[in-house]
Amino acid sequence: MANREGAVETFLSAASRTAWGFRLELAIVAALAAAWLYSTRAIGVVAGPVVTTVPVAAVAAWPAARRLAWRQLRYASVRRRFSAAIRTTGFDRLKMGRTPQIVKVRETPAGYRLQVRLPAGTSATDLDNAAEVAAAAMGVADLRVSRDPRRASIATVAVIQRDPLAGPALPCSLASAGGWSLWEPIPVGLDEDANTVNVSLPEHNLLLGGEPGAGKSAALSLLVAAAALDPTVTLWLLDGKRLELAAWEPCAARLVGPSLEEAIEVLDHLRGEMDARYAQLLAWKRRKVAPDDGLGLHVVVIDELALYLASGEKKTRDRLAESLRDLIARGRAAGVIVLAATQRPSSDIVPTSVRDLFGFRWALRCPTRDASDTILGAGWAAEGYSRADIDPASRGVGYLLHEGGVPVRVRAAYLDDTTLARLAARAATARGHQP
Ligand SMILES: Nc1ncnc2c1ncn2[C@@H]1O[C@H](COP(=O)(O)OP(=O)(O)OP(=O)(O)O)[C@@H](O)[C@H]1O
Numbered sequence: 240m241a242n243r244e245g246a247v248e249t250f251l252s253a254a255s256r257t258a259w260g261f262r263l264e265l266a267i268v269a270a271l272a273a274a275w276l277y278s279t280r281a282i283g284v285v286a287g288p289v290v291t292t293v294p295v296a297a298v299a300a301w302p303a304a305r306r307l308a309w310r311q312l313r314y315a316s317v318r319r320r321f322s323a324a325i326r327t328t329g330f331d332r333l334k335m336g337r338t339p340q341i342v343k344v345r346e347t348p349a350g351y352r353l354q355v356r357l358p359a360g361t362s363a364t365d366l367d368n369a370a371e372v373a374a375a376a377m378g379v380a381d382l383r384v385s386r387d388p389r390r391a392s393i394a395t396v397a398v399i400q401r402d403p404l405a406g407p408a409l410p411c412s413l414a415s416a417g418g419w420s421l422w423e424p425i426p427v428g429l430d431e432d433a434n435t436v437n438v439s440l441p442e443h444n445l446l447l448g449g450e451p452g453a454g455k456s457a458a459l460s461l462l463v464a465a466a467a468l469d470p471t472v473t474l475w476l477l478d479g480k481r482l483e484l485a486a487w488e489p490c491a492a493r494l495v496g497p498s499l500e501e502a503i504e505v506l507d508h509l510r511g512e513m514d515a516r517y518a519q520l521l522a523w524k525r526r527k528v529a530p531d532d533g534l535g536l537h538v539v540v541i542d543e544l545a546l547y548l549a550s551g552e553k554k555t556r557d558r559l560a561e562s563l564r565d566l567i568a569r570g571r572a573a574g575v576i577v578l579a580a581t582q583r584p585s586s587d588i589v590p591t592s593v594r595d596l597f598g599f600r601w602a603l604r605c606p607t608r609d610a611s612d613t614i615l616g617a618g619w620a621a622e623g624y625s626r627a628d629i630d631p632a633s634r635g636v637g638y639l640l641h642e643g644g645v646p647v648r649v650r651a652a653y654l655d656d657t658t659l660a661r662l663a664a665r666a667a668t669a670r671g672h673q674p
């Protein structure tokens with residue numbers, strides 16, 4: 240008897256859950272059936288069905304309405320699939336039979352984003368622990384759970400069906416720019432929601448890392464392009480390969496190849512310039528350079544930082560590291576920006592006294608989670624922000640840690656050789672060079 244009651248209860252609970260899951264579809268069918276019955280009685284068996292069919296035909300014929308209806312049906316299906324998938328993880332059994340309540344569904348380039356209210360007694364971490372099994376049950380690539388920073392009871396679940404950052408290279412919006420002000424944010428790529436990601440360089444230094452071929456030099460060239468397009472910016476280029484930055488030579492005050500002595504010369508010159516600027520700012524009673532003071536920004540670009548910090552004689556290397564450390568440490572208010580790229584900024588290659596001063600980090604694909612952590616800073620890989628997870632074919636994809644304080648997954652835009660040469664020529668002309 241007790242068994243029978245239990246079975247009936249289980250059946251009713253499953254039936255009500257299914258009905259609730261299909262509430263949108265059931266409501267539509269119920270509304271149409273009611274309209275059909277009412278209109279048949281009120282205006283007859285011919286006119287009634289015609290009147291009921293008109294709104295359905297109108298929705299089917301009007302593209303915007305059809306899209307809206309189709310989207311709502313898809314959202315309802317995602318809700319059902321997510322709830323069913325969560326139940327397969329045992330989350331509901333552990334948490335008194337309750338699953339997260341879906342508050343909002345939105346479509347994203349990667350799939351869907353769900354805002355869920357967590358049942359009492361659970362947290363976003365519990366849901367995150369169930370995510371891998373639920374993703375498998377849902378048949379999607381991934382479910383990424385993040386807690387609402389303002390409310391512990393709300394979590395966002397990104398349903399990843401496809402990688403929005405895969406595919407052909409992204410064109411760079413700087414490519415058609417006639418000029419640029421480096422005081423303005425620079426568009427460097429797209430995030431997973433297809434929003435443009437901008438980097439604001441004044442008062443910041445950026446360190447780029449990633450395995451060979453990950454796209455460091457290409458990403459660096461976007462920032463160099465913006466700096467070159469601003470004639471008030473003085474560019475200093477240190478290029479270990481003497482090849483990656485060569486196109487920008489006409490726009491630069493100096494381009495140094497793989498010579499540590501010349502690199503030290505440039506850095507020391509800039510330290511002198513920095514001291515002179517501080518004296519000037521003191522006289523003006525200002526605390527930092529500003530767009531209107533005519534001083535302009537200095538941008539120091541170092542590709543293959545490891546070559547300068549880990550090769551040659553120790554005495555020379557140490558001297559270079561000290562000059563660089565001083566420039567980064569004191570350069571902010573004087574308008575000196577350092578952008579550096581290296582394959583792996585581990586402490587045996589880049590002294591931590593230098594590495595830790597870079598406020599912005601951009602980690603492209605790395606061979607291991609440790610390497611990823613070395614670029615972004617300790618701990619981010621454990622939080623799921625690891626560039627070791629990037630598909631090797633996805634060049635230019637990485638995590639950018641900048642203003643928001645949390646790494647953002649970004650696909651960098653790409654300047655091919657022809658566009659880059661054209662842009663460099665335009666920037667050189669704007670700086671008064673004869674073509
Ligand atoms: N954002 C991007 N979109 C598409 N393709 C890219 C992108 N970035 C780089 N690539 C491709 O990857 C190749 C290698 O890129 P890049 O030279 O920037 O790598 P790297 O990380 O600097 O490598 P290395 O450590 O050897 O210097 C480029 O020649 C280009 O074909």
Ligand SMILES: [Mg+2]
Pocket residue numbers: 455456457483542
């Ligand atoms: Mg490179």
